[in-house]
Amino acid sequence: MLVNRLRGRCSPSLCAPWARSYVKRSPFTARAASSAPQKVDPEEKKTATLPQLWKILRPERGRLQLALGALCASSSVNLSYPYLMGHLVDLFGEGDGGLQFVMEHTWLCGLVVVAGGCATFCRLYLIETAIERIAFRLRREFFAALIQRPISFFDNNKTGELVNRLGNDITMTSRVLIDASAGIRSSITAVVGTCMIFQLAPSEMIAGLLAPVATLFIVGVGYGRVVRRIAERRQQRLAESVQRAEERLGGIRTVRTFNAEKSEVESFEKLLDAVYQAGWQNALAWGGLSSFFVTGGGLFLIHIIYNCGVMVTSGVVSVGTTVSLAMYCFMAGSSYTGIMTAYGDIQKCLGSSQRVLEILGTTDAHSPMSAAVPAVSSLKPLAVSLQDVSFAYPTRDSPVLQGLNLDIPAGSRVALLGRSGSGKSTVALLLAGLYQPSTGKVLVDGEDMFADEARTAWVRSQLGFISQEPILFALTIKENVEYGLQEVDGRDERIKEATAAANVDDFANHLPLGLDTPSGERGQALSGGQKQRVCIARALARKPRMLVFDEATSALDLRSERLVHESLKQILAAGKCTCLVITHRMSALQWCDRVAVVHEGRVVQYGEKDEVLANPSDALQSILRNDQGVTFDL
Numbered sequence: 001m002l003v004n005r006l007r008g009r010c011s012p013s014l015c016a017p018w019a020r021s022y023v024k025r026s027p028f029t030a031r032a033a034s035s036a037p038q039k040v041d042p043e044e045k046k047t048a049t050l051p052q053l054w055k056i057l058r059p060e061r062g063r064l065q066l067a068l069g070a071l072c073a074s075s076s077v078n079l080s081y082p083y084l085m086g087h088l089v090d091l092f093g094e095g096d097g098g099l100q101f102v103m104e105h106t107w108l109c110g111l112v113v114v115a116g117g118c119a120t121f122c123r124l125y126l127i128e129t130a131i132e133r134i135a136f137r138l139r140r141e142f143f144a145a146l147i148q149r150p151i152s153f154f155d156n157n158k159t160g161e162l163v164n165r166l167g168n169d170i171t172m173t174s175r176v177l178i179d180a181s182a183g184i185r186s187s188i189t190a191v192v193g194t195c196m197i198f199q200l201a202p203s204e205m206i207a208g209l210l211a212p213v214a215t216l217f218i219v220g221v222g223y224g225r226v227v228r229r230i231a232e233r234r235q236q237r238l239a240e241s242v243q244r245a246e247e248r249l250g251g252i253r254t255v256r257t258f259n260a261e262k263s264e265v266e267s268f269e270k271l272l273d274a275v276y277q278a279g280w281q282n283a284l285a286w287g288g289l290s291s292f293f294v295t296g297g298g299l300f301l302i303h304i305i306y307n308c309g310v311m312v313t314s315g316v317v318s319v320g321t322t323v324s325l326a327m328y329c330f331m332a333g334s335s336y337t338g339i340m341t342a343y344g345d346i347q348k349c350l351g352s353s354q355r356v357l358e359i360l361g362t363t364d365a366h367s368p369m370s371a372a373v374p375a376v377s378s379l380k381p382l383a384v385s386l387q388d389v390s391f392a393y394p395t396r397d398s399p400v401l402q403g404l405n406l407d408i409p410a411g412s413r414v415a416l417l418g419r420s421g422s423g424k425s426t427v428a429l430l431l432a433g434l435y436q437p438s439t440g441k442v443l444v445d446g447e448d449m450f451a452d453e454a455r456t457a458w459v460r461s462q463l464g465f466i467s468q469e470p471i472l473f474a475l476t477i478k479e480n481v482e483y484g485l486q487e488v489d490g491r492d493e494r495i496k497e498a499t500a501a502a503n504v505d506d507f508a509n510h511l512p513l514g515l516d517t518p519s520g521e522r523g524q525a526l527s528g529g530q531k532q533r534v535c536i537a538r539a540l541a542r543k544p545r546m547l548v549f550d551e552a553t554s555a556l557d558l559r560s561e562r563l564v565h566e567s568l569k570q571i572l573a574a575g576k577c578t579c580l581v582i583t584h585r586m587s588a589l590q591w592c593d594r595v596a597v598v599h600e601g602r603v604v605q606y607g608e609k610d611e612v613l614a615n616p617s618d619a620l621q622s623i624l625r626n627d628q629g630v631t632f633d634l
């Protein structure tokens, strides 16, 4: 919200059934694509094509046709004014008879004016509602598409930039209707106005009247392009500075801890300075463009008045026709400018649409979201086998895992030890299906868990994963515990059992709102150990068939850790769950029956706990000696 204020925009929030029905038949959700990591480049100057844009607008075609009708009606009324004015002037010149005619037809004129007003209302109402509906659908689609992208996609793309697309680019894309409507209105006015000039003006004067219009048009097109480029640069720099602010405000505790407020303000100021420089050029360019049109328009008016004066005094045309001509010339002139502006704005919208379509067009049809994931039903523990697994993160070339083999039998409790950076958490991330191995297989109950997306999603649904960094959302403690839990029988019982087993009750009972206490943004209202306990409860509430603990109890005090271990021992003793524990703590080894040692992306020692600890390999000895000499007690 704070960053939104910095951007100076607000987000529309709509929710309607029509939008949901659209999502089912959306042209984007049906398209399959590779799940390869994709980097989207904010600087890339690609634009969407008109047919692509039409796909976005198509569901609103009924509304848009009506709006087009209203636009034609209001334009006709506007275009009739100069003709009527000219006619009126001539009628006034005819004395009482003319005045009598005017009086009798006043009501008719009033009716035309009111009809024009109604048409304008309908046009704007229809277009604005179409814009809101399109923005709603695009945001929903876009968010759904983003949330289904492979994790590697988020390694490659900055969240701030993606959020910018969700906000600004979608606003721009849907606003194309306003620009298109302005473009169509200007085109109608320009064409009809020019035709009327041809119709009313004596042929020898046409060139003189249209030449300034053409000049304004040609100069304006070139200059308009320059102005647009400057405006885009400013927009880009602004987006960069907002992203920076977003990141730093998100990590405000780190900034404060390092007393970095001053340096942050200084570096933000540098970014803002770049925005200002671009803004200054933008102001200069816009000022120049406007002044060009105001001056050009004024000179053009003088030119028209002069020509009209010549025409009237020479008796070629009547005063009324001259008035009509002057008005049509002015309308046509400003409409040509309007066409250029609309063209430029539509180009900008197409650029934004491309950035939105890049994400929408690459949604995988067989994504985990679309796969039906059953609640855990079988109580048999999972058996897992990693076979010759190699893996490199998409942002790095060097492999992290290199032919790693590990068999985790159903119901076993395996501790994974290794030096920092040896690849332990990476193994956990593969098991959680967040990344796929480059080569090798991960078999779960004998089947490749990456055979297809549905299988991966199914394995995930059977897994309780507690990551190294406890990530909570800005929900209450209870809502965090039940996060991702499907509608199952005895749901409340599950939550009760899970919060008791993870020792969450121990601290929640002392809070005035108990489990209904808000956890704060990213769980900031809880201590590190409390966050870890909520995360453990969240995993246990799913009654998983396999638990993966990645340093999940590192922030707990000894008493809490002992209580959590007791509960886990009971859960695991029932033999309903396989367990993989990544740890540096001897205490966690107590409830494991096997130990695997990972070194440089390979398992170098694996076996029964007592056997491994009695005959530690060089790698294990070095871990115990160098890393955890104090904690481990052999």
Ligand SMILES: Nc1ncnc2c1ncn2[C@@H]1O[C@H](COP(=O)(O)OP(=O)(O)OP(=O)(O)O)[C@@H](O)[C@H]1O
Residues within 6 Å of the ligand: 155, 393, 394, 395, 396, 400, 418, 419, 420, 421, 422, 423, 424, 425, 426, 427, 468
């Ligand atoms: N998202 C990522 N992108 C690129 N490289 C990564 C990413 N995550 C981890 N790495 C790299 O992969 C290697 C293994 O990391 P991993 O987190 O698996 O180590 P670990 O054994 O769990 O270490 P620790 O005990 O310190 O948690 C490290 O060199 C790390 O820098």
